[in-house]
Amino acid sequence: MKHIAIFGFGIVGGGLPDVIESCKEGIKNIVGEEINVKYILDLRDFPDSPYADRVVHDITPIIEDPEIEVVAETMGGAHPAFEFSIAAMEHGISVVTSNKEVVATFGDKLLECARRNNVQYLFEASVGGGIPCLRPFATSLAQEKIISVSGILNGTTNFILSKMKFEGREFADVLSEAQALGYAERDPSADVDGIDAMRKIIILTALATGKLVSADKVYAETIRNITPADIDAASRMGASIKLIGTYKAVGDKMSVYVCPQIVYANKALASVNDVYNAISVTCDITGDVMFYGRGAGRYPTAGAVLADITAILSGAAEAEKEHEFVKADGDVLPFGDVPFTYYIRISGASAADSMESLSRVFDKVEKLDGSAAGTSEFVCSSLSLNDLKSLKENLDGIESVIRVLE
Amino acid sequence: MKHIAIFGFGIVGGGLPDVIESCKEGIKNIVGEEINVKYILDLRDFPDSPYADRVVHDITPIIEDPEIEVVAETMGGAHPAFEFSIAAMEHGISVVTSNKEVVATFGDKLLECARRNNVQYLFEASVGGGIPCLRPFATSLAQEKIISVSGILNGTTNFILSKMKFEGREFADVLSEAQALGYAERDPSADVDGIDAMRKIIILTALATGKLVSADKVYAETIRNITPADIDAASRMGASIKLIGTYKAVGDKMSVYVCPQIVYANKALASVNDVYNAISVTCDITGDVMFYGRGAGRYPTAGAVLADITAILSGAAEAEKEHEFVKADGDVLPFGDVPFTYYIRISGASAADSMESLSRVFDKVEKLDGSAAGTSEFVCSSLSLNDLKSLKENLDGIESVIRVLE
Numbered sequence: 133m134k135h136i137a138i139f140g141f142g143i144v145g146g147g148l149p150d151v152i153e154s155c156k157e158g159i160k161n162i163v164g165e166e167i168n169v170k171y172i173l174d175l176r177d178f179p180d181s182p183y184a185d186r187v188v189h190d191i192t193p194i195i196e197d198p199e200i201e202v203v204a205e206t207m208g209g210a211h212p213a214f215e216f217s218i219a220a221m222e223h224g225i226s227v228v229t230s231n232k233e234v235v236a237t238f239g240d241k242l243l244e245c246a247r248r249n250n251v252q253y254l255f256e257a258s259v260g261g262g263i264p265c266l267r268p269f270a271t272s273l274a275q276e277k278i279i280s281v282s283g284i285l286n287g288t289t290n291f292i293l294s295k296m297k298f299e300g301r302e303f304a305d306v307l308s309e310a311q312a313l314g315y316a317e318r319d320p321s322a323d324v325d326g327i328d329a330m331r332k333i334i335i336l337t338a339l340a341t342g343k344l345v346s347a348d349k350v351y352a353e354t355i356r357n358i359t360p361a362d363i364d365a366a367s368r369m370g371a372s373i374k375l376i377g378t379y380k381a382v383g384d385k386m387s388v389y390v391c392p393q394i395v396y397a398n399k400a401l402a403s404v405n406d407v408y409n410a411i412s413v414t415c416d417i418t419g420d421v422m423f424y425g426r427g428a429g430r431y432p433t434a435g436a437v438l439a440d441i442t443a444i445l446s447g448a449a450e451a452e453k454e455h456e457f458v459k460a461d462g463d464v465l466p467f468g469d470v471p472f473t474y475y476i477r478i479s480g481a482s483a484a485d486s487m488e489s490l491s492r493v494f495d496k497v498e499k500l501d502g503s504a505a506g507t508s509e510f511v512c513s514s515l516s517l518n519d520l521k522s523l524k525e526n527l528d529g530i531e532s533v534i535r536v537l538e
Numbered sequence: 539m540k541h542i543a544i545f546g547f548g549i550v551g552g553g554l555p556d557v558i559e560s561c562k563e564g565i566k567n568i569v570g571e572e573i574n575v576k577y578i579l580d581l582r583d584f585p586d587s588p589y590a591d592r593v594v595h596d597i598t599p600i601i602e603d604p605e606i607e608v609v610a611e612t613m614g615g616a617h618p619a620f621e622f623s624i625a626a627m628e629h630g631i632s633v634v635t636s637n638k639e640v641v642a643t644f645g646d647k648l649l650e651c652a653r654r655n656n657v658q659y660l661f662e663a664s665v666g667g668g669i670p671c672l673r674p675f676a677t678s679l680a681q682e683k684i685i686s687v688s689g690i691l692n693g694t695t696n697f698i699l700s701k702m703k704f705e706g707r708e709f710a711d712v713l714s715e716a717q718a719l720g721y722a723e724r725d726p727s728a729d730v731d732g733i734d735a736m737r738k739i740i741i742l743t744a745l746a747t748g749k750l751v752s753a754d755k756v757y758a759e760t761i762r763n764i765t766p767a768d769i770d771a772a773s774r775m776g777a778s779i780k781l782i783g784t785y786k787a788v789g790d791k792m793s794v795y796v797c798p799q800i801v802y803a804n805k806a807l808a809s810v811n812d813v814y815n816a817i818s819v820t821c822d823i824t825g826d827v828m829f830y831g832r833g834a835g836r837y838p839t840a841g842a843v844l845a846d847i848t849a850i851l852s853g854a855a856e857a858e859k860e861h862e863f864v865k866a867d868g869d870v871l872p873f874g875d876v877p878f879t880y881y882i883r884i885s886g887a888s889a890a891d892s893m894e895s896l897s898r899v900f901d902k903v904e905k906l907d908g909s910a911a912g913t914s915e916f917v918c919s920s921l922s923l924n925d926l927k928s929l930k931e932n933l934d935g936i937e938s939v940i941r942v943l944e
Contacts, residue, residue, distance in 0.1 A: 151823055158681030162859050256678065262824035264678030271677070271854060272662065272670030272845040275564030400830055403809035417557055417841035418668035422830035424806055435823035439678040448677060451854035453568050 134445050135199040137171040140207030144230045147434035163445040195223040204437050205229040210237045221245045228440035230257035236331035240344045240457040252449045254440035259332045262432025263425035265411045269339040274453040276415040278340035280380045285332040287407035287427040288316045288323035289375040294405040297363050326352035326390040333377030343460035351467035353391035368502045371396045385465050393537040473513035473536040480529035483508035489527050541605040543577040546613030550636045553840035569851040601629040610843050611635040616643045627651045634846035636663035642737035646750045646863040658855045660846035665738045668838025669831035671817045675745040680859040682821040684746035686786045691738040693813035693833040694722045694729040695781040700811040703769050732758035732796040739783030749866035757873035759797035774908045777802045791871050799943040879919035879942040886935035889914035
């Protein structure tokens with residue numbers, strides 16, 4: 133019998149005992165023994181839960197119990213998840229987590245603490261829910277150079293953008309539905325403003341490069357401003373609008389950003405709809421590989437937490453590539469310097485006038501057909517954000533500017 | 539320094555030394571030492587290769603060399619790959635392979651031999667080229683029940699079907715182009731008749747269930763009969779035609795088959811085009827997960843071979859779930875009994891007459907709009923192959939029958 137503890141008995145942590153129960157046989161095959169949830173750490177009590185007798189409110193008895201081999205930290209938030217994880221590892225206990233905020237913020241320190249104490253710190257469930265997209269960075273793709281990673285990393289925004297496209301609805305209207313369905317929080321900003329996706333692309337970047345960058349170095353743009361007119365324009369371009377998180381190697385430096393982008397239908401990411409996530413990785417040997425699945429949900433995410441637990445208890449994790457993150461904010465290129473192709477919609481001015489103004493700053497300007505009366509639309513390449521800002525100051529009537537995924 | 543040998547210096551085996559060279563640094567991080575290709579076993583000589591001095595024509599000195607830890611078997615074909623792999627493992631050498639035929643045919647015996655000799659037998663490169671789609675069955679998804687697997691498993695046929703769709707061309711015409719480009723063999727039957735995909739779905743089924751089924755138990759249907767009229771009909775249905783390999787659990791039994799299917803655009807597999815492959819896995823906890831990438835090619839496939847080599851040399855493979863295949867032909871349901879929805883095109887008869895005839899055998903019959911003059915098209919559910927045969931005998935003018943992926 134192998135003993136574990138769960139820190140935080142919420143959505144994911146609360147689902148973990150059920151997943152352990154339903155995977156009993158599989159666990160025995162891999163680990164050779166059963167897994168017992170010996171403690172559940174939470175501020176609350178759960179008198180109606182079949183696990184009520186495991187609930188404790190203090191971390192000390194857990195980390196001082198020599199039987200505990202792994203802690204599943206499913207608390208969310210940077211604090212006290214960080215301190216609790218460090219405390220567990222300093223007592224010789226490995227930690228697995230679904231908590232993207234703590235990994236994106238303190239991943240360097242957490243991995244260093246694991247190394248120092250000769251334990252494991254794994255976080256498969258922190259990106260892509262149940263999709264096994266992080267382990268390949270430590271196994272199958274571990275010997276390769278990762279050139280870029282781009283992904284649909286947030287299910288809530290993908291649900292909203294898919295509904296806007298397929299049902300022709302407004303952002304605010306679909307957001308209300310997502311909130312009613314429990315896909316979006318009452319305060320939806322972590323999702324819709326790209327904060328959640330930003331944390332995930334920080335983690336993916338660190339896995340690809342070993343470099344952990346700070347949140348304030350990563351440009352993140354909201355999807356609140358996307359309108360049905362934008363969605364319609366994308367459709368006329370044979371494309372969809374997706375919130376994309378991107379890491380790209382640029383020489384020794386890198387670009388890391390999250391923003392809504394127009395994705396042409398010939399790209400695999402274009403057909404990832406609803407709450408699904410997809411992570412596309414470009415490697416120097418294997419080329420493009422994409423991992424796709426449900427990016428959230430109680431049981432898929434708890435399943436990914438369990439996969440990390442069994443990797444530790446079977447000994448597999450110890451033989452996998454050991455990640456080491458170092459803070460490297462200086463290696464992130466300023467987002468303002470990154471050139472993009474843009475979709476631009478202008479109202480008021482004549483198409484001919486706009487064309488002329490745009491041609492002064494862009495290398496290539498193409499008019500898009502089918503614009504609504506009184507508006508002109510263009511696909512223009514390529515320009516950096518800094519130049520775009522000056523364009524906006526000098527050109528009246530710009531209604532919409534959206535980057536195109538190349 | 540870790541020493542390996544390569545059996546078969548063809549496309550994949552010939553690429554392996556280059557991949558080892560370009561992943562030198564990554565290998566050192568994982569394995570802790572460099573990998574040296576000490577022998578290359580081939581019937582031919584390669585006087586112009588920088589590895590000419592490693593080439594030998596006899597297996598004996600290789601398997602009797604105590605320095606050799608891993609053999610990469612990239613010979614293709616069941617024999618003598620099977621005998622050579624057994625000989626290596628009986629001398630305490632682990633074997634990795636890209637050879638789907640030998641795994642699909644003798645996987646049970648090869649894994650049993652590995653167990654008996656306390657070595658590893660890994661075959662990531664045998665399915666999906668460089669896509670890391672097999673290792674998750676031994677790691678991240680190892681504790682779950684796999685309910686179904688369906689995939690676009692052959693790049694050549696996907697290239698042909700994509701070209702037929704996007705360029706409106708005939709099968710024979712695109713096949714010639716694929717042959718000229720080196721995507722298809724001069725004798726294309728292993729690809730276009732579904733044999734290659736069948737071997738891969740046999741391997742995936744064995745990973746999902748532990749049951750290895752014989753090739754003659756797996757229905758495989760060619761794509762040679764797909765016409766531009768079929769592709770056009772699929773487009774009018776908002777779908778594409780793909781060659782799909784499928785495993786499905788049906789109680790304690792299972793269905794395993796390969797056939798061209800009409801795939802609606804809302805399915806992730808529909809947008810997998812050109813030489814790309816995708817493997818979609820449905821698990822009881824994680825739900826749907828899909829792995830996508832280049833399913834073939836010298837370097838991606840050699841990269842997957844290398845990933846297996848480093849997994850063995852780092853010790854990771856030893857801690858992963860140990861696969862055990864048992865022959866289980868009796869568990870495959872007869873394909874003739876599997877019910878499907880069908881697209882049916884009938885020429886000559888009036889639509890109304892056909893509708894009546896079809897309604898006698900199908901529960902549900904829907905007429906498809908936009909048919910060419912003199913033909914009627916229907917989407918009918920659901921019927922088994924056995925009933926379909928009797929339908930064909932009793933209904934004149936059936937031009938085309940294609941299964942629809944549900």
